[in-house]
Amino acid sequence: MDAGFPVVKLDNVRKQYGSFVAVHQxxxxxxxxxxxxxxxxxxxxxxxTLKMIAGFEQPTAGRVFLEGEDVSQVPPHKRNVNTVFQQYxxxxxxxxxxNVAFGPRSKKINEAEVKTRVNEMLEVVxxxxxxARRPAQLSGGQQQRVALARALVNYPSALLLDEPLxxxxxxxxxxxxxxxxxxxxxxxxxxxxxxxxxxxxxxxxDRIAVMSEGLVEQVxxxxxxxxxxxxxxxxxxxxxxxxxxxxxxxxxxxxxxxxLLDGTQVVVAAGNSAPNASLSQxxxxxVMLRPEQVVLESEGSMKVFITxxxxxxxxxxxxxxxxxxTEVTAIVPAGSNHKAPSAGESVFMQxxxxxxxxxxxxxxxxxxxxxxxxSIEATL
Amino acid sequence: MVLxxxxxxxxxxxxxxxxxATGLIAVLIxxxxxxxxxxxMGGLEARRALAPYGLLKPGILWLSxxxxxxxxxxxxxxxxxxxxxxxxxxxxxxxxxxxTKALTDYAPQFGRSFLYASIxxxxxxxxxxxxxxxxAFRGGKYRTMLLGLVAVPFFTSYLIRTLAWQNLLADAGPVxxxxxxxxxxxxxxxxxxxxxGRLINTPAAVIGGLTYNFLPFMILPIYVSLExxxxxxxxxxxxxxxxxxxxxxxxxxxxxxxxxxxxxxxxFIPAAGDFVNAKFLGSPETTMIxxxxxxxxxxxxxxxxxxxxxxxxxxxxxVSVLIYARFMGTEDLA
Numbered sequence: 251m252d253a254g255f256p257v258v259k260l261d262n263v264r265k266q267y268g269s270f271v272a273v274h275q276x277x278x279x280x281x282x283x284x285x286x287x288x289x290x291x292x293x294x295x296x297x298x299t300l301k302m303i304a305g306f307e308q309p310t311a312g313r314v315f316l317e318g319e320d321v322s323q324v325p326p327h328k329r330n331v332n333t334v335f336q337q338y339x340x341x342x343x344x345x346x347x348x349n350v351a352f353g354p355r356s357k358k359i360n361e362a363e364v365k366t367r368v369n370e371m372l373e374v375v376x377x378x379x380x381x382a383r384r385p386a387q388l389s390g391g392q393q394q395r396v397a398l399a400r401a402l403v404n405y406p407s408a409l410l411l412d413e414p415l416x417x418x419x420x421x422x423x424x425x426x427x428x429x430x431x432x433x434x435x436x437x438x439x440x441x442x443x444x445x446x447x448x449x450x451x452x453x454x455x456d457r458i459a460v461m462s463e464g465l466v467e468q469v470x471x472x473x474x475x476x477x478x479x480x481x482x483x484x485x486x487x488x489x490x491x492x493x494x495x496x497x498x499x500x501x502x503x504x505x506x507x508x509x510l511l512d513g514t515q516v517v518v519a520a521g522n523s524a525p526n527a528s529l530s531q532x533x534x535x536x537v538m539l540r541p542e543q544v545v546l547e548s549e550g551s552m553k554v555f556i557t558x559x560x561x562x563x564x565x566x567x568x569x570x571x572x573x574x575x576t577e578v579t580a581i582v583p584a585g586s587n588h589k590a591p592s593a594g595e596s597v598f599m600q601x602x603x604x605x606x607x608x609x610x611x612x613x614x615x616x617x618x619x620x621x622x623x624x625s626i627e628a629t630l
Numbered sequence: 631m632v633l634x635x636x637x638x639x640x641x642x643x644x645x646x647x648x649x650x651a652t653g654l655i656a657v658l659i660x661x662x663x664x665x666x667x668x669x670x671m672g673g674l675e676a677r678r679a680l681a682p683y684g685l686l687k688p689g690i691l692w693l694s695x696x697x698x699x700x701x702x703x704x705x706x707x708x709x710x711x712x713x714x715x716x717x718x719x720x721x722x723x724x725x726x727x728x729x730t731k732a733l734t735d736y737a738p739q740f741g742r743s744f745l746y747a748s749i750x751x752x753x754x755x756x757x758x759x760x761x762x763x764x765x766a767f768r769g770g771k772y773r774t775m776l777l778g779l780v781a782v783p784f785f786t787s788y789l790i791r792t793l794a795w796q797n798l799l800a801d802a803g804p805v806x807x808x809x810x811x812x813x814x815x816x817x818x819x820x821x822x823x824x825x826x827g828r829l830i831n832t833p834a835a836v837i838g839g840l841t842y843n844f845l846p847f848m849i850l851p852i853y854v855s856l857e858x859x860x861x862x863x864x865x866x867x868x869x870x871x872x873x874x875x876x877x878x879x880x881x882x883x884x885x886x887x888x889x890x891x892x893x894x895x896x897x898f899i900p901a902a903g904d905f906v907n908a909k910f911l912g913s914p915e916t917t918m919i920x921x922x923x924x925x926x927x928x929x930x931x932x933x934x935x936x937x938x939x940x941x942x943x944x945x946x947x948x949v950s951v952l953i954y955a956r957f958m959g960t961e962d963l964a
Contacts, residue, residue: 326868339866343884353870
C-alpha cells in the first residue's frame with residue numbers, strides 16, 4: 251500500500267432497503283494497485299458494496315472514500331471509478347471504438363487524444379483489429395475485453411468488476427483470469443472484483459474480503475484466509491474442510507486439548523486458533539482439518555468407516571464417517587505410499603501436530619464441507 | 631409464384647378475355663394443384679423445398695387479387711379519358727392530362743396534406759415519446775394495463791371518435807367555453823389555433839384530430855423499441871461520466887430510433903391520405919388531398935382524375951419516405 255491514503259476506504263458502511271439490511275457493516279480499505287476480491291454467496295451484499303463504491307447506491311450510514319475524499323453522496327458520473335458490468339452492458343449501436351471512446355468523449359477530451367488513448371487501450375486488451383465491429387459481432391470473451399477497455403481507458407482510480415467472468419464458459423474463464431491479471435499488471439490500476447467463485451478469488455486476488463449475509467467475515471490474503479480462517483463461515487466457504495465440533499478440556503502454553511463429539515481427543519498447537527476463539531475449559535469449539543492434511547493409517551485414535559472413494563486423477567478423495575456419524579473427507583495423493591482404502595474398510599485418521607486449527611463455536615452441520623477441491627489445489 | 635401472381639392480375643384486370651381467360655384459369659388451377667400434389671407425394675426433401683412457396687401462396691393470391699389487380703386497373707383509369715362529363719365508361723387512351731390537372735388544380739391540397747400530416751407526426755412524436763418512455767421505464771407492473779389504455783380508443787370506431795371531437799370543439803362546445811372562461815382566446819388567436827373565436831373548422835382542429843387519431847400508432851412502436859433497451863446501459867453511460875440527459879441523448883434516443891422511424895411512417899402515411907378529419911373538423915379552406923380524391927371519386931364521378939390524384943399521392947409519399955429513411959439512416963440500426 252502506498253504512503254498516503256488508500257484508493258478506496260469504506261468507513262463503517264451500512265446499506266438498508268426498508269427493513270432489509272443488505273450490508274450490515276463494511277469497514278476496510280483497498281490499496282493502490284491491489285487486486286481485491288469481494289467473495290461470498292449470492293445475497294451476501296458484495297454487489298451492493300460494489301455499487302456503493304461506484305455510486306449507484308448511497309450508503310444508509312457510514313462513508314465511502316475515494317483517494318481520501320468523501321464521495322458518499324457523489325453521483326457515479328462524478329466519481330473517478332469505472333465498472334465492468336456483469337453482462338458487460340456494451341452499447342449495441344456503437345462500434346467497439348465508439349464504445350471505448352464513450353468515457354473520454356464525455357469528459358470532452360479532444361478527438362485526437364481520444365483516438366490515441368482508445369487505440370492504445372484496444373492494443374492492451376488485444377482487440378486492435380476489431381475497432382470497427384459492433385459488440386454483437388464479437389464473442390463473449392471479446393465483449394468482456396471491450397468492457398475492460400471501455401472502463402480502463404478513463405484511467406480510473408479503481409476498476410470495479412461485477413462478476414466479470416460469470417457469463418463465460420469454463421475454458422474461457424480460466425484464460426480470462428490470466429488475461430485479467432496481465433492487464434492489471436500492465437496498467438497498474440486497482441481492481442475491485444466481485445465474485446461468488448472462491449477458486450477465482452483465490453487464484454486472482456492479492457487480498458479477499460469474505461462476506462456473508464451483509465457482514466464482512468474476514469479480510470486477508472488468500473493464503474491466510476485458507477489457512478487461518480477467522481470464522482466458521484470462512485472455514486467452510488473457502489476450500490473444503492472437516493469441521494469437527496468439540497469441547498475444550500484444558501489449555502496451556504503447549505496447546506489446547508479438545509474432546510471431539512466422537513470421544514477422540516485432539517491437541518491443537520498454541521497459536522493455531524482463530525483470534526476470537528475462547529480457550530477456557532468447557533467452551534464449545536470446532537477443530538478444522540483440511541482434507542489434504544489428513545492421513546489414513548491402520549492404527550490411531552480416530553476411527554473412520556470409509557463410505558466412498560472418488561478418483562480425481564492426481565489424488566483420491568476418500569469419504570468416511572466417524573464413530574458419531576460425522577462425515578469426514580481425506581485427500582490421498584495418487585502414487586503415494588499410502589494406498590487409498592476402499593469403501594467398507596475401517597481406518598484411523600491421523601494428522602501432523604501443526605494441522606488442527608481451532609474455531610469458536612459449533613457449525614450448523616458438522617463434518618466435511620464440499621466445495622471444489624481441484625481449484626484450491628491448483629492455487630495453493 | 632411470380633407467374634401465378636401475373637396470371638391472377640391478368641385475369642382480374644381483363645387483359646385476357648373469353649376462351650383465353652378460361653384457359654388461363656385452368657392453367658393456374660392446375661399449377662396450384664400440381665404444387666400441392668408434389669408436396670404430398672414427394673419425400674421430405676421435396677416438401678422442405680416447397681414449404682416456403684406453400685406459405686407464400688395465400689398471401690400472394692390475396693395481394694394479387696385485391697391489391698395488384700385493382701392497382702393496375704387504377705393505373706389504367708388514371709390514363710383514361712372521358713368523352714364528356716357524363717361519360718361513365720372512360721377509355722384507356724394514355725391520357726397524361728389527368729396528371730397535369732391533378733398537379734396543377736390540386737397543388738394546394740397536396741401541400742396542405744403534407745403540412746398537416748408533418749405537423750401531426752411531430753406532435754404525436756412529442757406527445758407519444760414521453761408517454762412510451764414513462765410506460766417502458768416507469769410502468770413497472772402496470773405496463774400491460776397502461777399499454778391497454780393506449781389501445782382503448784380503438785374499441786370505438788374512428789368515425790365516431792372524430793365526430794366526438796366535432797362536438798367537443800363546436801362553438802357551443804365545452805372546450806371553447808372553458809377557453810373563454812380562462813380568457814385564453816387572445817393567446818389562442820395569436821397562435822392561430824383559434825379563428826374568430828372558433829375552434830372547429832380551423833387547420834388547428836384538423837391537425838388536432840389527426841394527432842389524436844394517430845397517436846397510438848406512434849406510441850406503440852416507440853414503446854417496443856424502448857422496452858428492449860437494457861437499463862444497465864444507462865447505468866453504464868452514467869458510469870462513463872455522462873449526466874442523465876447525456877445518457878438519454880447518446881444511448882436511449884439512438885437505440886429508440888427504429889421505433890421513432892416506424893411510428894413516423896405509421897402516422898404520416900395514413901395522415902397524409904386522411905379525409906375524415908379534414909371533412910368533419912375542417913372547412914373548405916382546410917381540404918386535404920384525401921377528401922379531394924374522395925370527392926372526385928364519389929361525388930364528381932371523375933374516375934380518371936381521382937385515380938391520377940391517388941397515384942401522385944402514392945408517388946409523393948413513397949419518395950418522401952425514402953428520403954426520410956435515408957436521413958434517419960435506419961439500415962444502420964440493428
